Amino acid sequence: MNDLAQLRSRLDGDCLIPGDADYDTVRRPADLAHQDVRPKLVIRCRSAADVVLGVGYARDTGTPVVPRGGGHCFAGRSSTEGVVLDLSGLDAVAVTGGTAVIGAGARLAQVYTALHAQDRTIPAGCGATVGIAGLALGGGIGLLGRSHGLTCDRLTGAQVVFADGSVADCDADREPDLFWALRGAGGGQFGVVVSLVFDTVPEPVATRFALRWRRPPLADLIAAWQDWAPDAPDAITADLALTAGDPPEAVCFGASLLDERSTRNLLQAFCVAVGAAPDIDVHGGMAFNRLKRSFEDLEESNEAGTVLRQRSAFFADPLRSSTIEELAGGLSDPAAPRRRLNFTAMGGAYNRVPVAATAFAHRSARFMLQHVAPTADPWIDRSWERAYGVSSKGVYPNFPDPLLPDWATAYHGANLARLRAVKRAYDPDRCFTFPQSL
Ligand SMILES: Cc1cc2nc3c(=O)[nH]c(=O)nc-3n(C[C@H](O)[C@H](O)[C@H](O)COP(=O)(O)OP(=O)(O)OC[C@H]3O[C@@H](n4cnc5c(N)ncnc54)[C@H](O)[C@@H]3O)c2cc1C
Incomplete structure (x- = not known):
């Protein structure tokens, strides 16, 4: 799809271009260092289908695309002059027994509060407005980590939208290489995660x-x-x-x-x-x-x-x-x-x-x-x-x-070769790219 009016009509959420009333607020990430970047389009996604439409529009128009959760990336990787997929509307947290399904746009304060209501928590970081997806995809270090590990160590599954518009659920049995790579390679590398499943721990x-x-x-x-x-x-x-x-x-x-x-x-x-x-x-x-x-x-x-x-x-x-x-x-x-x-x-x-x-x-x-x-x-x-x-x-x-x-070995150490193979398998045309990406 390469027609903006058609895109607009099909979205559950909305999209903003320069000149729109909210554009100047929505385009800015949380990190002040990257406030000057002006995207061509910001899509406020309300569903996985919106993410598929946004990725499709970017692909068909040859426009760079990045997902944004909390917008805190120190290197500005959730900002682009192309299409920003703002996932903050995908922020539902559903807890059943010990399992939490968390929308990729949820922020940490929201996650902790929703889990607390069920006497559960996850080992995760500080920073109330940090995004759960950005945090978990790169690891997730926090005050419960020495007893329960990284945030990504509690991840048991994720739903991902790929560059070709296909959607997959991955876990230890389905797409296991991708599931392995999502736990610590850093965000924005393979596709857009729309939800994450965590094995929670009792809130201490x-x-x-x-x-x-x-x-x-x-x-x-x-x-x-x-x-x-x-x-x-x-x-x-x-x-x-x-x-x-x-x-x-x-x-x-x-x-x-x-x-x-x-x-x-x-x-x-x-x-x-x-x-x-x-x-x-x-x-x-x-x-x-x-x-x-x-x-x-x-x-x-x-x-x-x-x-x-x-x-x-x-x-x-x-x-x-x-x-x-x-x-x-x-x-x-x-x-x-x-x-x-x-x-x-x-x-x-x-x-x-x-x-x-x-x-x-x-x-x-x-x-x-x-x-x-x-x-x-x-x-x-x-x-x-x-x-x-x-x-x-x-x-x-x-x-x-x-x-x-020496960023590639510095970030990925002994796992670099396997990560590069996963990148080739899931994003062969390098739709998801940024300086220092796999
Ligand atoms: C105040 C503050 C406190 C912090 N405290 C901690 C801490 O205690 N522990 C810790 O480990 N880290 C901490 N961090 C670092 C934090 O983990 C990273 O900045 C993290 O990447 C932020 O995620 P985000 O969603 O807020 O940022 P974003 O900029 O939205 O995303 C970060 C990266 O992930 C990608 N991404 C975002 N959402 C998705 C998605 N759904 N699918 C695929 N890719 C996606 C983006 O494109 C970008 O490349 C802190 C940062 C700040 C600013």
């Missing part, structure tokens, strides 16, 4: 904690954290966020499935290893949904004003003290208050899945380190390069980095 009652140091000994803190958090009991996830300033800010925060007293004991031992006492805030007995929401103030994103840039890497081995000193030194400039290092604890259930079992290639990581800073700050490249040199050279597909030199 958890203990929330946040430790804040007034004058943080940054190097000692990093050293003690990397020795403790990746090897801590699976039940506890403790991440570390360090922000430049005078003095710098340091917060170690997370969730524990242990009771308040046992959690406090573990945190006390960590504080002794740091050698400096923080303000300790520990609350037991919280429904996980509430605990998640309580950390929203710690999230920094490109929705908030200044345009930020990020670069990251996984680490399989502890950092040496010389690297730690350099990382800490980069945060001592009081004139650069938005520089930030985020350390995310891996290990536990993440690493009990064999690397070949899903497309997610980073199953031996101890932790991930993310550098964040305003776009123009050159510190980020200097500091990241120093750290990347001693990292496992692996990068999370959901934290895409357009400057990454």
Whole structure:
């Protein structure tokens, strides 16, 4: 189909072109860095049939097409000057027993709330407006991950629209190679996912904690954290966020499935290893949904004003003290208050899945380190390069980095060859493409 009027008449949803009243609102992704891209057409899909029509229109008119969930892609991959398939209208969450069928346009806050109503949850990320599909297709790291694995480890099926307009349900038995690839290769690679099926877990009652140091000994803190958090009991996830300033800010925060007293004991031992006492805030007995929401103030994103840039890497081995000193030194400039290092604890259930079992290639990581800073700050490249040199050279597909030199192996590691074969089989004409796509 190549006629816009005909497309419009057949859609359950609607489509917007430049000049339409809502166009300027709808065309913008959540990420501020990519607000200037002006699509030829934005289709607000209301059904899988709309996705088929949108893909068909793009194919027949030779126009690039991208799916958009939450619109948070750091590399702007859900924006195009062609056709944006806005899936936010496909956001139903249906829970039957332990199984949840979730529309690809649902956002995380919505997912957690709907599952909470049935006393269920899934291990998934932070970021209330992050899209479930974007998150799960690239992995999905979060506060329950050390006990329950990645979001994609709980995925049991998906419905996908391909470039030729065909639709398939995939799972361990049907289209198993595609199902394997959807679990960790990153979004937008093979087709448009319209719904996802998850094996949920009972929603835990958890203990929330946040430790804040007034004058943080940054190097000692990093050293003690990397020795403790990746090897801590699976039940506890403790991440570390360090922000430049005078003095710098340091917060170690997370969730524990242990009771308040046992959690406090573990945190006390960590504080002794740091050698400096923080303000300790520990609350037991919280429904996980509430605990998640309580950390929203710690999230920094490109929705908030200044345009930020990020670069990251996984680490399989502890950092040496010389690297730690350099990382800490980069945060001592009081004139650069938005520089930030985020350390995310891996290990536990993440690493009990064999690397070949899903497309997610980073199953031996101890932790991930993310550098964040305003776009123009050159510190980020200097500091990241120093750290990347001693990292496992692996990068999370959901934290895409357009400057990454060895991006294919960095994102996909040992799974790269099989992923390329799946790409050839399911998207032979490369309808779904972007810089650094398979
Ligand atoms: C505030 C914030 C907090 C975050 N916290 C976490 C976290 O705790 N853990 C974590 O793991 N990650 C986290 N992330 C990163 C997040 O996982 C990625 O940015 C993710 O790709 C965003 O998905 P989206 O749907 O919002 O973005 P989009 O830009 O809509 O999509 C991302 C990619 O997936 C593709 N895509 C989207 N929907 C579909 C679909 N239905 N079918 C096929 N392809 C699709 C897009 O085309 C694009 O390539 C965070 C990001 C932000 C901004």
